[in-house]
Amino acid sequence: MKMTGPYTWVPPNYWMTDNARWGGAWGFLSEGGPGETLLEYPSLRRTLQEDDLWPIGDAWDFHCGRTRFSNLDYFNNALYARYGKAASAVDYTGRAQVAAFESVRAMFESFNRNKYISTGVIFWMLNNAWPSMIWHLYDYYLTPGSSYFAAKCANEPLHVQYGYDDHCVWVVPNTRDVTVGERSSVVATMYDTAGRTLFSATYNISIAVNPDMPFKVAPLPQLRPRGHVYFLLLTLLDNQSATESSNFYWLPTKPDVLNWNESNWWSTPCSSYADFTSLQDLPPVILQITWAADNRTNLANNATVYETEVVVTNPSQVIAFFIRFRLFDVRFSTPPILIPRAE
Numbered sequence: 001m002k003m004t005g006p007y008t009w010v011p012p013n014y015w016m017t018d019n020a021r022w023g024g025a026w027g028f029l030s031e032g033g034p035g036e037t038l039l040e041y042p043s044l045r046r047t048l049q050e051d052d053l054w055p056i057g058d059a060w061d062f063h064c065g066r067t068r069f070s071n072l073d074y075f076n077n078a079l080y081a082r083y084g085k086a087a088s089a090v091d092y093t094g095r096a097q098v099a100a101f102e103s104v105r106a107m108f109e110s111f112n113r114n115k116y117i118s119t120g121v122i123f124w125m126l127n128n129a130w131p132s133m134i135w136h137l138y139d140y141y142l143t144p145g146s147s148y149f150a151a152k153c154a155n156e157p158l159h160v161q162y163g164y165d166d167h168c169v170w171v172v173p174n175t176r177d178v179t180v181g182e183r184s185s186v187v188a189t190m191y192d193t194a195g196r197t198l199f200s201a202t203y204n205i206s207i208a209v210n211p212d213m214p215f216k217v218a219p220l221p222q223l224r225p226r227g228h229v230y231f232l233l234l235t236l237l238d239n240q241s242a243t244e245s246s247n248f249y250w251l252p253t254k255p256d257v258l259n260w261n262e263s264n265w266w267s268t269p270c271s272s273y274a275d276f277t278s279l280q281d282l283p284p285v286i287l288q289i290t291w292a293a294d295n296r297t298n299l300a301n302n303a304t305v306y307e308t309e310v311v312v313t314n315p316s317q318v319i320a321f322f323i324r325f326r327l328f329d330v331r332f333s334t335p336p337i338l339i340p341r342a343e
Contacts, residue, residue: 001028007124007135008035008068008267009075009099011256011274012106016114016165022263025110025118033124034103035267036075036134037147038096039063042326043139044089047131054089064133068266072133075099081273082256084280098322101146102250104137108154109161112172113214123151146324153247160186160236160245162220164255169217169234171205171245178211183239186217191231193278195317198223198230227278228253231319250321252276285320288313 018024
């Protein structure tokens, strides 16, 4: 049992490279997490006055924590070094959501992969009692941020993932509802920022004798493309070629370097950062969206449910990076209210 943090941002490779002293994936972490989970822009607009939206100032700090958590300076140093400086509140919150997803997913993936060494983790925190820039999976307005989707991705029943420590593909069962000896396959594909395929391989696998035991599939090449960043798409297929799990990573050619000698109860700083700034140069993509007619279902309590199937397609070769879909109710407010829990 430990209560060693962290409580603020750490890079994704922190969790599997911890030297068994701090908050990494070993033991039972009674509370901890990457800390800064910024409000998405629609929630930010509901929280701050128009004049306080940009640049970041006292109004933002008022919705942080106390003492060393009283502002976003520590997080911003890492965010700007890794993803580049933001030009607006919309730009900033988008970059912050990318950074939060990256670290929260890695946290849960690491604890799940090490499940017989890391016996448990309590994420700090689930939500907030008022609009906050830190510590939540969904915010005061019940709107899920990227951290929510990161946790949902990492904790799915049967999960394929990348190891930031060993650069290998892993399959992690989070359920015992797996047939021993069942044949599956993992497809690993790497892309550059222009959408060109750099590497692709298919690995045939069989679920181990212990269906609850994570297992290593194969090592992946460490690429050095231009732009310092590349993408990895992992897809786990069952024996009927249906998708069981899909996971998408953006990876640096040079990883974050943690300064373990400066670790403390709230974080471990980096002596150098990964470089994702070339993501700023990705060309815009116009997605194609189609939807089917409403399907009406009458329930036993006389309530009526309408369902619409929306299909989103990327017609180009360019990566459509970190697309977020939101469902708004435009009837009663300006700006329109984001419907909670809509994914």
